[in-house]
Amino acid sequence: MTDVLILGGTGWLSGRVAEMWADAGASVTCLARGGRPAPYGTTLVTGDRDDAQAYAEVSVREWDEVVDISSNPVHVAGAVEALGGRAKHWTYVSTVSVYAENDAPGADESAEAVEPLGSDDEPDYGRAKAGAEASVRTALGYRAAIVRPGLIVGPGDPTDRFGYWVGRFALAAQGEVLVPDTTDRGAQVIDVDDLADFLVSVGRERWTGVANAVGDPVPLDRVLREAAQVAGHTGATRTADDAWLETHDVAYWMGPRSLPLWLPAGMPGFWTRSNAVFRLLGGRLRPLRETLARTLADERERGLDRERRSGLSRTEELTLLDDLHGPAA
Incomplete structure (x- = not known):
């Protein structure tokens, strides 16, 4: 049985990913702060990622797949440090907001990204995600998929x-x-269920690389x-x-x-980012x-x-x- 850890799993997108992995027959654990139930068929482990001991219960196991959607670069860095050695594959859900420019139609994953958010900088979603990507890439590059969705809808x-x-x-x-x-x-746009299906797919295949998960313009x-x-x-x-x-x-x-x-x-x-990699990997758009x-x-x-x-x-x-x-x- 595939052992999957969702860092989150009680929110909108992460909950759908957890549900789809469970429906596929995986043993799914959700690490979340609590206050909301984990999806049916999954196990909830309560932990606040601001706490240094947040990963204590899940860091003693081996994981076939870890999924993280956090936009907090400190949380992401802490997770890869605590769990990176225990994960066969890691999927990080980033965003197309990491790209520095929006004036070139059809740009692909090789387009320049913004500078990662510094500790003293004003909050910025794209730069925070860029910083989180950097942590994942540095620690887990050959075992990680970085998926950059556009506007998630549904x-x-x-x-x-x-x-x-x-x-x-x-x-x-x-x-x-x-x-x-x-x-x-x-x-x-990309339907939340199409994105969740893609995230499960790249985890199941242990695909590594960077992919824009976006719909057709x-x-x-x-x-x-x-x-x-x-x-x-x-x-x-x-x-x-x-x-x-x-x-x-x-x-x-x-x-x-x-x-x-x-x-x-x-x-x-x-609104014209390339989704060629997404399509080549079997990504589906309803x-x-x-x-x-x-x-x-x-x-x-x-x-x-x-x-x-x-x-x-x-x-x-x-x-x-x-x-x-x-x-x-």
Whole structure:
């Protein structure tokens, strides 16, 4: 039986990886702080990775596969130090945010990365992941896979980014929806279950190297059009240009009072990363419409009008639409 250790295993992505390994017949242990249950069929070991003794219980065993998704470079360095000698293979889940530039379409894994985060530097997600990658590569290079996902989407997404659009079109029903200028904008998404399946695959095969785990590039207007169709939206859309949205304090990409997935101009490389290695390794991508349908079901269950981590509230959106239309004649 394959012995798998998931550093995490109770969160969104790590939980799906744990479930898939268990479904494949592996003996799965999840090391997490507790407070949330481990997936059915797995074993939870409680440990806080800020504690020097966090790995004590799992460091006395041999592991066929270790999976880590942490963005804390100190945690990652501590894990490879404590467990690296006990692991036949290690999969580290990084991010395409480690790349230094976003202006070259089709860039692959050889593109320059940012400098790792220093101990005295301001927090930076991409640089933190770069630092974690460096620890994994230095200690486990010939036994490690470094997987760099792009935008992870699908049911359970805690960031509320991708689901905003299909959820908003459903909530609006026959009403108007505010959209950004989609000219030369796009998205590159991967369904959480497609990513989890890939992570299990590289661990099972003990593949080593670096792979972008990203979907095929899709123009943003197609994403919005298919989201509206899946949601059954019958109203109109109203487009605002970048300058107008910026003036009205609407943010790019994610977070409160944003239009999710909308990127500043001049970033074609951000949504056109090469996924050739992913494809060659057998990575599978379900149709966008299927992911949208899965996401809509999840959005309805969680509440279309709930408070979101990303996007506009419907009240904010309607106010902006009134401003965009201007005073009545």
